[in-house]
Amino acid sequence: MLLELALWLGQDIRSFNVIGYITLRTVLAALTALVISLVAGPGVIRWLTAKKIGQAVRDDGPKSHLTKAGTPTMGGALILIAIGITVLLWGDLKNSYVWVTLLVTLGFGAVGWVDDWRKVVHRDPKGLASRWKYLWTSVIALAAAMFLGLTAATPAQTELIVPFFKAVAYPLGVLGFIALTYFVINGTSHAVNLTDGLDGLAIMPTVMVAGALAIFAYVAGHAGFSKYLGVPYVPGAGELAVFCGAICGAGLGFLWFNAYPAEVFMGDVGALALGAALGTIAVVVRQEIVLFIMGGLFVAETLSVMVQVLYFKASGGKRIFRMAPLHHHYELSGWKETQVVVRFWIITIMLVLFGLSTLKLR
Numbered sequence: 138m139l140l141e142l143a144l145w146l147g148q149d150i151r152s153f154n155v156i157g158y159i160t161l162r163t164v165l166a167a168l169t170a171l172v173i174s175l176v177a178g179p180g181v182i183r184w185l186t187a188k189k190i191g192q193a194v195r196d197d198g199p200k201s202h203l204t205k206a207g208t209p210t211m212g213g214a215l216i217l218i219a220i221g222i223t224v225l226l227w228g229d230l231k232n233s234y235v236w237v238t239l240l241v242t243l244g245f246g247a248v249g250w251v252d253d254w255r256k257v258v259h260r261d262p263k264g265l266a267s268r269w270k271y272l273w274t275s276v277i278a279l280a281a282a283m284f285l286g287l288t289a290a291t292p293a294q295t296e297l298i299v300p301f302f303k304a305v306a307y308p309l310g311v312l313g314f315i316a317l318t319y320f321v322i323n324g325t326s327h328a329v330n331l332t333d334g335l336d337g338l339a340i341m342p343t344v345m346v347a348g349a350l351a352i353f354a355y356v357a358g359h360a361g362f363s364k365y366l367g368v369p370y371v372p373g374a375g376e377l378a379v380f381c382g383a384i385c386g387a388g389l390g391f392l393w394f395n396a397y398p399a400e401v402f403m404g405d406v407g408a409l410a411l412g413a414a415l416g417t418i419a420v421v422v423r424q425e426i427v428l429f430i431m432g433g434l435f436v437a438e439t440l441s442v443m444v445q446v447l448y449f450k451a452s453g454g455k456r457i458f459r460m461a462p463l464h465h466h467y468e469l470s471g472w473k474e475t476q477v478v479v480r481f482w483i484i485t486i487m488l489v490l491f492g493l494s495t496l497k498l499r
Contacts, residue, residue, distance in 0.1 A: 159358070163351060163378045166227040167386035173219040174390020181218075182394060182401050185209035190257045208399060211253045212391065213407015217246045219387035220414075224380055232376040233288065237281055238417045239380070244277040245326055245413035249405030264405075274323055274409065281417060282318035286311045293369045298423045300430070300495035303367040321425050322416035328435035329412030330405055331442055331462050336397040338464060338478045342485040343411050344388040346431045349489045350418050351381035356496065357422040366496050369423045377418050384414060397475050431492035434485050438462040 191207035220242065228235045252265035264270075289295050295314035299305040309317060333339035356362045358375020388411070394400045412435070419428035429436060445461035459469040467477045 159355060159375045159378055162227045163382035166223050166379045166382035169226060170219040170223040170383045170386030171390045173222060174215055174387050175393060177218065178215055178390065178394050181212065181215045182209055185211060185401065188258070208402055210257060210402040211250070211404040211406050212394065212401035213246065213249065213403040213410060216387045216391050216403070216407050217243060217410055219390060220383045223383040223386065228379050229376050232373050234373055234421050235376050235380060237284060238377060238414060241277060241281045241322065241417045242410045242414040245274055246406050246410035248273045249407070249409040253404040253406050274326060275319070278319045278322040278413070281322060282315040285318055285420060286315040289314070290372065294371055294423065296369065296423070297425065298369060300427050301498055317425065318420045321420050321428070322413050325416035325428065325432065325435065326409045326412035328432070328439040329415070330408040332435050332438045333403050333408040334462060335464050335474050335478050336399040337392055337395050338481060339408055340388050340392050340395055340403065341482050342434050343415065344385050345485050345489045346415055346428070347381045347384040347388070349431055349493055350415065350422065350424070351378040352493065353422045353424050353427070354378040354381060354418060368496070371422060374422050377421060380414070381418065384411065397478065427492045427495055431489045433488040434481055438464065441466070
């Protein structure tokens with residue numbers, strides 16, 4: 138019923154030629170995804186609960202997390218449903234960037250679904266083996282990278298743009314661009330997944346970064362604005378603002394249920410998919426370094442795991458952090474979960490604002 142109503146509404150508004158206005162469709166996409174998430178959320182949570190798809194908690198983790206055991210997980214499916222329906226309603230389905238981003242998002246979500254399903258339904262603590270998880274995400278990321286690289290219309294669309302410097306860009310060539318794109322999509326996906334460890338921690342920064350990328354996408358897809366601000370003009374990239382709007386709406390709707398104390402967790406199905414979506418959008422609008430800045434929280438969480446593992450092996454069992462990823466270190470240092478989450482949100486707000494400043498500070 139909800140889908141039928143949404144389709145009817147989308148067709149009705151399209152008949153008035155609203156489809157040409159990206160800014161309006163971005164707002165409508167955010168509202169549509171938000172409503173879908175809020176309306177469908179309780180039903181999805183009931184279904185997950187009925188299927189006993191509950192979160193398993195690490196024995197060596199913070200003791201406060203033991204109360205989270207059994208909380209429904211795989212709630213990221215709700216986000217993907219909201220994004221998928223919304224993009225099909227408000228996006229320009231003739232735009233290749235829309236389809237690439239949507240297929241990458243759903244593809245990574247499918248890998249995460251298999252991993253989560255094996256963990257919570259088949260009671261396999263390892264889930265999908267790491268080598269297979271990385272293999273399949275690599276296949277999807279590489280396919281997207283090759284498509285974007287081989288269909289780039291101008292050399293400028295394969296350059297690495299350095300923020301804060303108007304005339305500094307490094308030509309990568311097609312092969313270099315494909316390699317960079319692969320690492321950005323795959324890296325961002327797994328970074329968001331590592332960050333998803335506390336109630337609301339990963340989803341709100343994702344919403345913030347997606348909102349900022351919507352601005353970059355709109356500018357990159359507008360010949361006048363891109364020239365004025367010194368941003369590479371990428372015809373058709375403006376449509377990804379609508380996609381970003383869908384991410385923001387779906388993410389905020391999910392946060393309603395994921396805020397402390399969480400009624401549902403995202404799971405790999407959501408975290409892997411959202412990270413891949415952000416990475417793909419950043420590549421299309423040529424803002425990989427800006428994504429690195431705005432997603433600094435994701436970067437820090439990933440680096441904390443890498444440093445911890447390397448130091449542990451090199452030192453014969455010693456640790457730098459009390460526990461990795463980084464948010465667990467602060468929990469074990471005495472911060473309450475809500476303090477960690479809100480303070481990390483504040484840091485992300487500052488990083489996103491800093492990233493947005495690169496639009497003008499060139």
